[in-house]
Each structure stands twice: as structure tokens, then as C-alpha cells.
Amino acid sequence: MALETKLELSPKGLAIITLAGELDASNAADFQTQITQAASANCKRLVLIMQDLEYMASAGLRMLAFTKQKMGASVDIYMVGTKPTVQETIEAVGFQYSVIMLETYDAAQIEQF
Amino acid sequence: MEMPNIQRLDLNPTHTYEEFKLRPGKPLPFGATFVPGGVNFSIYSQHATHCTLVLFERGKTEPLAEIPFPAEFTIGNVFAMVVFGLDYENTEYGFRMDGPFDPTNGHRFDASNILLDPYAKAVGGRSTWGTPPDWNDIYQHRGQLVYDDFDWGDDHALQIPIEDIVVYELHVRGFTRHPSSGVRYPGTFAALRAKIPYLKALGINCVELMPVYEFDEFENSRPHPFKEGELLMNYWGYSTLCFFAPKAGYAATAPHGMQVDEFKTLIKELHRNGIEVWLDVVFNHTAEGNERGPSISFRGIDNKTYYMLTPEGYYFNFSGTGNTLNCNNPIVRNMVLDCLRYWASEYHIDGFRFDLAAILGRDPWGAPMPNPPLLESLAFDPILAKCKLVAEAWDAGGLYQVGTFPAYGRWAEWNGKYRDDMRRFLKSDEGMVSAAAQRIQGSPDLYAWRGPTASINFLTCHDGFTLYDLVAYNGKHNEANGENNQDGANDNHSWNCGWEGPTDDPEINALRLRQMKNAFVLLLVSQGVPMILMGDEVARTQHGNNNTYCHDNELTWFNWELEQQNGELLRFATQMIAFRHAHPALRNREHFRNTDYMGSGYADITWHGTQAWNADWSNDSRVIAFMLCGKHAKNGSMSDDYIYVAINAYWDALPFALPGLPTDLVWHLFANTSVPRPGDIHTPGQEPPLDDQQHILVGGRSAIVLVGKPATTHTEHP
Known part of the structure; x- marks a missing residue:
């Protein structure tokens, strides 16, 4: 399955990347491009909508590490709707300490800054 | 001022081997290191005559490529080469080393073996504990490439004394x-x-x-x-x-x-x-x-x-x-x-x-x-x-x-x-x-x-x-x-x-x-x-x-x-x-001096037996007791309670006379191993005072720990 990604930038400084399909070495660069764009836009918060992401290979996990470094410590990163299989791997690695995991998109929490 | 967009020349390949772009590598650091656009492979061998880099797609049994180090990629006893355009996530690597097989003189080269880089930062081949390996695999333990991008935040070594x-x-x-x-x-x-x-x-x-x-x-x-x-x-x-x-x-x-x-x-x-x-x-x-x-x-x-x-x-x-x-x-x-x-x-x-x-x-x-x-x-x-x-x-x-x-x-x-x-x-x-x-x-x-x-x-x-x-x-x-x-x-x-x-x-x-x-x-x-x-x-x-x-x-x-x-x-x-x-008092950086260098009236450590101030050092003795003066804690830099420990390794109970404390202090019982729970030990700072401040019976093969501190106040420590 291919990866579909979509980047939305709001004037308030919110960047939302929606991921669908499978994230692996063959398409991690697409994800990286959008992270770079979000960082260039000086967004204040980055939200990854993961509910339609079925699988994440090591390249995808590595890209999460890249995301944290690229955005910097001052930018909160939210991961929304991560599927259990993906979340288990994220938690085993320990990436959940670097991001905020939400089951659903909570506008009150995400958009208040 | 707008900077001209000049591509650095030293990032460019200078050599080609099959479909791989190469250039001479940096001899240090050893191992596989990311450089812009590629990976720098460097390995030492004094006695090898030739070296070949062997690349695998992750988990594949046959090599993706074998790239000999050109002679001009050798510096001293180091083989160093940059390979461009690798898929970092899916690359595993090793080396073949050619040279003499002459055990008497210490050499055991065999170019038919693929060898693990001593500086590999991750190794594949045994990724899941206990999964039986494929013993026919020509390369059992495979070097992998590692990023140094972990988010440590403000973490550092704790440096606890x-x-x-x-x-x-x-x-x-x-x-x-x-x-x-x-x-x-x-x-x-x-x-x-x-x-x-x-x-x-x-x-x-x-x-x-x-x-x-x-x-x-x-x-x-x-x-x-x-x-x-x-x-x-x-x-x-x-x-x-x-x-x-x-x-x-x-x-x-x-x-x-x-x-x-x-x-x-x-x-x-x-x-x-x-x-x-x-x-x-x-x-x-x-x-x-x-x-x-x-x-x-x-x-x-x-x-x-x-x-x-x-x-x-x-x-x-x-x-x-x-x-x-x-x-x-x-x-x-x-x-x-x-x-x-x-x-x-x-x-x-x-x-x-x-x-x-x-x-x-x-x-x-x-x-x-x-x-x-x-x-x-x-x-x-x-x-x-x-x-x-x-x-x-x-x-x-x-x-x-x-x-x-x-x-x-x-x-x-x-x-x-x-x-x-x-x-x-x-x-x-x-x-x-x-x-x-x-x-x-x-x-x-x-x-x-x-x-x-x-x-x-x-x-x-x-x-x-x-x-x-x-x-x-x-x-x-x-x-x-x-x-x-x-x-x-x-x-x-x-x-x-x-x-x-x-x-x-x-x-x-x-x-x-x-x-x-x-x-x-x-x-x-x-x-x-x-x-x-x-x-x-x-x-x-x-x-x-x-x-x-x-x-x-x-x-x-x-x-x-x-x-x-x-x-x-x-x-x-x-x-x-x-x-x-x-x-x-239990955590001194320097040895006891067996003297009172703080003017407390007590030496930093004193030795006792069933009689206070009179330890029995004889060959038949199985008893030892000691008191630590709280004024000498951490070699006199901190104040602590007095601590008395008696260990009776003899098989019968023995009465121990307790050393006297400064007049404002009272012995409290922290631990007594001859007593079943919950009286065997207490929470530090909440020890009950002893009824008898002069003696204590220590059971056979038992230990007691006492704390000397004021009768009514809990001692805080810095």
C-alpha cells in the first residue's frame, strides 16, 4: 500500500500532516519533505494524524526522531489516532516521551496556544 | 546579503565501481559514518593486503555488491572509502580481508569470510533473542548503520557521588x-x-x-x-x-x-x-x-x-x-x-x-x-x-x-x-x-x-x-x-x-x-x-x-x-x-581515623562487644559491635545520628551492654533481625526508643541496628 500525505498550515501556526497507508523506506522521504516544509513555516505546533496509517517501518520510526529534532524543543508534536500496532512499536522505542499521544483530535487541547 | 548557492566540491564522487559512486574516505573515525550524501567506511588492518567492502540489503543472503578498496583509498594501515547513494535503513555491511594465512606468524587471513566491522554501531543477525539462526548464512553478524539523532532533552550522566x-x-x-x-x-x-x-x-x-x-x-x-x-x-x-x-x-x-x-x-x-x-x-x-x-x-x-x-x-x-x-x-x-x-x-x-x-x-x-x-x-x-x-x-x-x-x-x-x-x-x-x-x-x-x-x-x-x-x-x-x-x-x-x-x-x-x-x-x-x-x-x-x-x-x-x-x-x-x-555516617569518602577530630567526645568509630568499649578480637569470638559518631559523618562535613550496630554470629543469644550516648540522646531501635516482622525493622526516622538504654539482648545469629538521637524529635539530615 502506498503512503498518502497531506500538509495543512494554518495562519495561527498550526501544521497538520495527515498520513494514510504504509510508511516505509520507499516513501519516508515524502514525509520528510512535509516535515521540512512545516519547520520552514515556523509552525508552533505539529499534529500528525495517524488514524489511517496502517504500518510504520523502521524508516518511519526514524522519521519521527527526525521530526522532533527538526521542529526543535519548543514545538509540541501531537500524534492523533495512532493504531495499536504502530503505537506499540512507538512505545517500545520510547518515542511517546517526546510527543503527545491523543486518541482523537482534541481541538481544545491542540488549538489553544 | 544573498549567499551564492555553491555546491561543495568535496561532497562529489570521484570514482565509480559498477553502479556505485565513490570517493576516497576519511581514515578517522573508524567504522561507518554518515557524510553528506553517503557513508564513510574506514577500517584498520596492518597486515591485510587487500580489503573489500561487502554490502547487503538487510536480511538478504547474497551480497548486493562487493566493492574493492582502490589502492589510492588506503592511508597508512587504514582502508577508507565513501560510498554515495546507499539506502541507509536497509544496508548491512561487512569486509573481506585478504592477506597471508600463516598462523605461526600470527596471521589468519581468509578472504572467503565476510567480517564484522569492530566499530559497527549496530549488528543484525540475532535481532530476536532465541530465534534459531540460519547457519548457512554466509554472514551471520552484520554491521548496520546508526543515526545519532536521539532526543536526549536535558539528560546527562547523573554524577552521583x-x-x-x-x-x-x-x-x-x-x-x-x-x-x-x-x-x-x-x-x-x-x-x-x-x-x-x-x-x-x-x-x-x-x-x-x-x-x-x-x-x-x-x-x-x-x-x-x-x-x-x-x-x-x-x-x-x-x-x-x-x-x-x-x-x-x-x-x-x-x-x-x-x-x-x-x-x-x-x-x-x-x-x-x-x-x-x-x-x-x-x-x-x-x-x-x-x-x-x-x-x-x-x-x-x-x-x-x-x-x-x-x-x-x-x-x-x-x-x-x-x-x-x-x-x-x-x-x-x-x-x-x-x-x-x-x-x-x-x-x-x-x-x-x-x-x-x-x-x-x-x-x-x-x-x-x-x-x-x-x-x-x-x-x-x-x-x-x-x-x-x-x-x-x-x-x-x-x-x-x-x-x-x-x-x-x-x-x-x-x-x-x-x-x-x-x-x-x-x-x-x-x-x-x-x-x-x-x-x-x-x-x-x-x-x-x-x-x-x-x-x-x-x-x-x-x-x-x-x-x-x-x-x-x-x-x-x-x-x-x-x-x-x-x-x-x-x-x-x-x-x-x-x-x-x-x-x-x-x-x-x-x-x-x-x-x-x-x-x-x-x-x-x-x-x-x-x-x-x-x-x-x-x-x-x-x-x-x-x-x-x-x-x-x-x-x-x-x-x-x-x-x-x-x-x-x-x-x-x-x-x-x-x-x-x-x-x-555510613557513607564516608575517607577512612575512619579512629580519633575524635570533631571534639564530640567520641571517636569517629569505636568498637564494642558484649561489653561496651571492649571488643573481643579473639579467635573464638563471633561477636562484633561498633558505634559511629554522628558528628563525624562524611568525615565531619555533615551531622548525623549516632549509629550502633551489633552482630552476634554466635549461635546463642548474648546480652550486649550499650555504650553511653551524649546526655541529650537516646538509643532507638531501627532493626533487630531476631524479631519477626513487623518489629524486625522500622522506617528510618520513626524508630521506637529502647526501654532499656543500658543493655540489649541480641539473638543468636542476629544483628541489631540502633540510632542515637534526641528522644522526642525526628532528626533531619542535610
């Missing part, structure tokens, strides 16, 4: 592998992370991890002699394949290539909970064994450099495992230094315990050196400057350096004499009182100029009996190792309390419990650095096996049901650890 440390030695897999652990991914770094609350509640502030460098659990694997279908394995892991790579099989995420991140997350979380991480490092030998062993890495890259060889070209065996790493060869010395610097800087490791460290002081021909350059380099290294360095100060070649290990003011030692003397005192051997007094003081007889913190005190460690087995077995029971009970130490100084192994006899079981409590008292009131073996606080048993190196089963796994079953001992151990943390 060593006198304040309480070490807990554990096996990463064994700690959580048992089904009772109740955590996800049992046996992994991730699972250990889930058990941090237990460690924190216990009160230890340092974990010493048995080997976590990449090793092969299938090395020398063989059928279990009694259990059909089960293998004996290289479970402990004292047989390194690669010094720079974490054991992939300890990571739940190794199949994703994330073992580095998972281990770093564990370290970061341990630090966040105030727990240092020390690694048990094995630089004395490798997994390649003797001349009959496999050629995995060092042997095929430059045998003569990496190993100590006899004049005939055989392997010296000071490690007892077939070969000996040539640690004082300048190349190998630098590799060890590079390795430790890497772990200290990239993994934020707080300390290192060196297995069979006496070997590190031998010259390339095996002779002990008075001033070993490797040990000196480690002691004065700027990157390791805040790391604790601990030596297992002996080797299998008969070099025993407890008390004499070349320390350079930095090195501490596993104090084997503490273990032996205190075990003998504990089991009521005669003539042990004077030795026990030395050990309690931090072994000034051994470390007169180095102070008590040179002494890592322990009664048990992975090597030998667990604490429960120490009081339940007179002799070793290693039949399950398949070596006719010939392996493992015979001088265990253990006593079974009247029956060999498990028993329903309540008196024997009560005595065993009391002896274990006595052991915790001895360990945690001794000056120096206490070390506890995983599970001793819940009476973990190995059923008398004192050499469980090959057992990946219930014999070695921490059974978490013991937490409930042996809650009385766990509570006792926890409170003893808390007591040590609460009382700086």
Missing part, C-alpha cells in the same frame, strides 16, 4: 523474562523500563547491567541435559561480538533496527528516576575463541594486532575462554578508549565495570605491567572523567589484584575479599572478627590510600550463589550445566542452615531468612559501595547452581511472584537501603 551509590546488578533479559513479570515485551530494554518503579521503590540508585554489547546467545549452545527440546545458551553474554553495538536481542524493536533508540530511552528514563547506569564490559576476550573458533571479526581483520599470541601463534588464554584481547597494543588500546568514549557520550553511561580487568594490565606477552598504559589512559581520559571505573581485579590466569589494582586515584574494585570474609563471618566461622571489622570500615587494610569508595562491597553477584542459595546450600549443584558439576567455584563459604536445599522445616527457614537479613545489615552498614544481586531482596534461588551462565530459563529469571511470597525480606532490604541513604 560514588559513596552515595547503591548498586543493583541485573541481567536485562532475566529481570523481566519470567511470565510473572507482567510487562509487555518481556526480556527487553523496554520491559526493564516498565519495571523502573520497582527499582525506585527498592531504593537503589544504580543499575549495573550484565553485558549488553552484541553477543551471540547461540554461541556454544547445546541440548539441555535434562530438559528435552531446551537449549543451553550463552545467556550471560560474557563473550563480545562487537564492542560498540547494543545487544539487539535485548530490544523489542530490533527487528525495526531501533535497538539503539530503545536502549537510550531506557537510560534516559532511569536517569529521570535518579538511577545511574553502569555497564559490565568485557574487554578481556572476544567471541572468536581459540584457533578452532570462528572468524567473525578481529581474527580475520588483523589477528596479530587484536590478540595476545604465543610465539608459536596460538592464543594466550588468560580469560579462560580461549583467547585474550591484546589490550595494551596501541591499536587495541585506542579501540577500547574509543568504545568507552562512545558509550559515555552517545549513551550517557555513568560507569563501567570491567570484567577480568587484571588482563587489561598485562603486556602483549602476558606479563603484568607496573604502569599499564590502557588503565592509565582510562583513568585520565577527559570524556570518561566523570564515569565510575570499577575493576574485577583478577583474571583466569592467576593474577589477583584486589587491593593492588593500578588505580591512578580513579579505579574502584569489586572487593572479592569483602565477599569471602563476610560470608565466613556470617556463617560463624572462627577467627573472622578482625577481618569483618576491616571490611565494615571499607577495607582500609586493602585501600589505605584510596579510601573506602575503592571498595565495591558485595556478598553475591551473578557469578556464584544467590543470597538465598548461600544460606540454603553447602555445595554447588551445577548438574544442569552438563559438565558433571565440575564447573563453577568450590569455595563458596556457604552454609545451608541444616538442610541441603528446600525444606519445610520452619526453624531452618526462619534461620535462613534471618541470615539473609543479617547479610543486608552487614552490606548496608559497611563503608564503601554496596552492590546487591538482582532478586536477592526477594530470596531468588538458582537451586544451588552457582554458575548459571548457560541457562535462559526459570533458573535465572526473576520470578516476580517472590515479591509477594518473600515480602518480609523485600521490606527489610528496602528499609536497610533507605537507612543507608538517610545516614551520611
Whole structure:
């Protein structure tokens, strides 16, 4: 399955990347491009909508590490709707300490800054 | 001003081999390093004539490519090459080395072997513990590429003063592998992370991890002699394949290539909970064994450099495992230094315990050196400057350096004499009182100029009996190792309390419990650095096996049901650890002076017996008592309560006359091992006062701990 990604930038400084399909070495660069764009836009918060992401290979996990470094410590990163299989791997690695995991998109929490 | 967009010329390839773009590499650092657009591969060999880089797609059996190093890519004894355009996530690499096969002169080159880079930062091939390998694979242990992009936040090495440390030695897999652990991914770094609350509640502030460098659990694997279908394995892991790579099989995420991140997350979380991480490092030998062993890495890259060889070209065996790493060869010395610097800087490791460290002081021909350059380099290294360095100060070649290990003011030692003397005192051997007094003081007889913190005190460690087995077995029971009970130490100084192994006899079981409590008292009131073996606080048993190196089963796994079953001992151990943390008088950096240099009217330490101020040092004595003056805590820099400890290793109860306190202080009872719970121990700071301030009856084979403090106020400590 291919990866579909979509980047939305709001004037308030919110960047939302929606991921669908499978994230692996063959398409991690697409994800990286959008992270770079979000960082260039000086967004204040980055939200990854993961509910339609079925699988994440090591390249995808590595890209999460890249995301944290690229955005910097001052930018909160939210991961929304991560599927259990993906979340288990994220938690085993320990990436959940670097991001905020939400089951659903909570506008009150995400958009208040 | 707008900067011109100029592409740096030094990023461009200069050579082509098949479809690969290349350029001459940088000789340093060794290993595989990311450079813009490519990977720099660099490897040392003095005696190889040719070198070929072998690339694999991850997990594939046949190489993706074999790229010979052109002659112009060689600098000195280093082959260095940049390869552009690799898929970092899916690349595995190795080397073929060509050169003479001339064992008599120390050379064992064989270009048919694909060799693991000694500087590989991650190794594939054994990514899931216990999964049977494909023995037909032409490359068993595969170098992988690693990013250094971990988000450490504000983490750094904790730098807890060593006198304040309480070490807990554990096996990463064994700690959580048992089904009772109740955590996800049992046996992994991730699972250990889930058990941090237990460690924190216990009160230890340092974990010493048995080997976590990449090793092969299938090395020398063989059928279990009694259990059909089960293998004996290289479970402990004292047989390194690669010094720079974490054991992939300890990571739940190794199949994703994330073992580095998972281990770093564990370290970061341990630090966040105030727990240092020390690694048990094995630089004395490798997994390649003797001349009959496999050629995995060092042997095929430059045998003569990496190993100590006899004049005939055989392997010296000071490690007892077939070969000996040539640690004082300048190349190998630098590799060890590079390795430790890497772990200290990239993994934020707080300390290192060196297995069979006496070997590190031998010259390339095996002779002990008075001033070993490797040990000196480690002691004065700027990157390791805040790391604790601990030596297992002996080797299998008969070099025993407890008390004499070349320390350079930095090195501490596993104090084997503490273990032996205190075990003998504990089991009521005669003539042990004077030795026990030395050990309690931090072994000034051994470390007169180095102070008590040179002494890592322990009664048990992975090597030998667990604490429960120490009081339940007179002799070793290693039949399950398949070596006719010939392996493992015979001088265990253990006593079974009247029956060999498990028993329903309540008196024997009560005595065993009391002896274990006595052991915790001895360990945690001794000056120096206490070390506890995983599970001793819940009476973990190995059923008398004192050499469980090959057992990946219930014999070695921490059974978490013991937490409930042996809650009385766990509570006792926890409170003893808390007591040590609460009382700086127990944690001096310098030795006692046996004088009153603070003007308190009491010497820093005074010795007593059944009569106050009158210790019995005779050969028949099994009794020792001492008092620490609180005004001399931490060598007079802090104020503490007075502490009195009496250990009656005699088999009958004895009355002890108590030394008098300053008039404003009263003796309170902290611990009494002859009393069942809950009166056996109290929460530090909440000790009840003694009714009789003049005497106390100490039960046979029992210990008491008293605190001298004002009658009505709780003492706060700085």
C-alpha cells in the first residue's frame, strides 16, 4: 500500500500532516519533505494524524526522531489516532516521551496556544 | 546579503565501481559514518593486503555488491572509502580481508569470510533473542548503520557521588523474562523500563547491567541435559561480538533496527528516576575463541594486532575462554578508549565495570605491567572523567589484584575479599572478627590510600550463589550445566542452615531468612559501595547452581511472584537501603581515623562487644559491635545520628551492654533481625526508643541496628 500525505498550515501556526497507508523506506522521504516544509513555516505546533496509517517501518520510526529534532524543543508534536500496532512499536522505542499521544483530535487541547 | 548557492566540491564522487559512486574516505573515525550524501567506511588492518567492502540489503543472503578498496583509498594501515547513494535503513555491511594465512606468524587471513566491522554501531543477525539462526548464512553478524539523532532533552550522566551509590546488578533479559513479570515485551530494554518503579521503590540508585554489547546467545549452545527440546545458551553474554553495538536481542524493536533508540530511552528514563547506569564490559576476550573458533571479526581483520599470541601463534588464554584481547597494543588500546568514549557520550553511561580487568594490565606477552598504559589512559581520559571505573581485579590466569589494582586515584574494585570474609563471618566461622571489622570500615587494610569508595562491597553477584542459595546450600549443584558439576567455584563459604536445599522445616527457614537479613545489615552498614544481586531482596534461588551462565530459563529469571511470597525480606532490604541513604555516617569518602577530630567526645568509630568499649578480637569470638559518631559523618562535613550496630554470629543469644550516648540522646531501635516482622525493622526516622538504654539482648545469629538521637524529635539530615 502506498503512503498518502497531506500538509495543512494554518495562519495561527498550526501544521497538520495527515498520513494514510504504509510508511516505509520507499516513501519516508515524502514525509520528510512535509516535515521540512512545516519547520520552514515556523509552525508552533505539529499534529500528525495517524488514524489511517496502517504500518510504520523502521524508516518511519526514524522519521519521527527526525521530526522532533527538526521542529526543535519548543514545538509540541501531537500524534492523533495512532493504531495499536504502530503505537506499540512507538512505545517500545520510547518515542511517546517526546510527543503527545491523543486518541482523537482534541481541538481544545491542540488549538489553544 | 544573498549567499551564492555553491555546491561543495568535496561532497562529489570521484570514482565509480559498477553502479556505485565513490570517493576516497576519511581514515578517522573508524567504522561507518554518515557524510553528506553517503557513508564513510574506514577500517584498520596492518597486515591485510587487500580489503573489500561487502554490502547487503538487510536480511538478504547474497551480497548486493562487493566493492574493492582502490589502492589510492588506503592511508597508512587504514582502508577508507565513501560510498554515495546507499539506502541507509536497509544496508548491512561487512569486509573481506585478504592477506597471508600463516598462523605461526600470527596471521589468519581468509578472504572467503565476510567480517564484522569492530566499530559497527549496530549488528543484525540475532535481532530476536532465541530465534534459531540460519547457519548457512554466509554472514551471520552484520554491521548496520546508526543515526545519532536521539532526543536526549536535558539528560546527562547523573554524577552521583560514588559513596552515595547503591548498586543493583541485573541481567536485562532475566529481570523481566519470567511470565510473572507482567510487562509487555518481556526480556527487553523496554520491559526493564516498565519495571523502573520497582527499582525506585527498592531504593537503589544504580543499575549495573550484565553485558549488553552484541553477543551471540547461540554461541556454544547445546541440548539441555535434562530438559528435552531446551537449549543451553550463552545467556550471560560474557563473550563480545562487537564492542560498540547494543545487544539487539535485548530490544523489542530490533527487528525495526531501533535497538539503539530503545536502549537510550531506557537510560534516559532511569536517569529521570535518579538511577545511574553502569555497564559490565568485557574487554578481556572476544567471541572468536581459540584457533578452532570462528572468524567473525578481529581474527580475520588483523589477528596479530587484536590478540595476545604465543610465539608459536596460538592464543594466550588468560580469560579462560580461549583467547585474550591484546589490550595494551596501541591499536587495541585506542579501540577500547574509543568504545568507552562512545558509550559515555552517545549513551550517557555513568560507569563501567570491567570484567577480568587484571588482563587489561598485562603486556602483549602476558606479563603484568607496573604502569599499564590502557588503565592509565582510562583513568585520565577527559570524556570518561566523570564515569565510575570499577575493576574485577583478577583474571583466569592467576593474577589477583584486589587491593593492588593500578588505580591512578580513579579505579574502584569489586572487593572479592569483602565477599569471602563476610560470608565466613556470617556463617560463624572462627577467627573472622578482625577481618569483618576491616571490611565494615571499607577495607582500609586493602585501600589505605584510596579510601573506602575503592571498595565495591558485595556478598553475591551473578557469578556464584544467590543470597538465598548461600544460606540454603553447602555445595554447588551445577548438574544442569552438563559438565558433571565440575564447573563453577568450590569455595563458596556457604552454609545451608541444616538442610541441603528446600525444606519445610520452619526453624531452618526462619534461620535462613534471618541470615539473609543479617547479610543486608552487614552490606548496608559497611563503608564503601554496596552492590546487591538482582532478586536477592526477594530470596531468588538458582537451586544451588552457582554458575548459571548457560541457562535462559526459570533458573535465572526473576520470578516476580517472590515479591509477594518473600515480602518480609523485600521490606527489610528496602528499609536497610533507605537507612543507608538517610545516614551520611555510613557513607564516608575517607577512612575512619579512629580519633575524635570533631571534639564530640567520641571517636569517629569505636568498637564494642558484649561489653561496651571492649571488643573481643579473639579467635573464638563471633561477636562484633561498633558505634559511629554522628558528628563525624562524611568525615565531619555533615551531622548525623549516632549509629550502633551489633552482630552476634554466635549461635546463642548474648546480652550486649550499650555504650553511653551524649546526655541529650537516646538509643532507638531501627532493626533487630531476631524479631519477626513487623518489629524486625522500622522506617528510618520513626524508630521506637529502647526501654532499656543500658543493655540489649541480641539473638543468636542476629544483628541489631540502633540510632542515637534526641528522644522526642525526628532528626533531619542535610
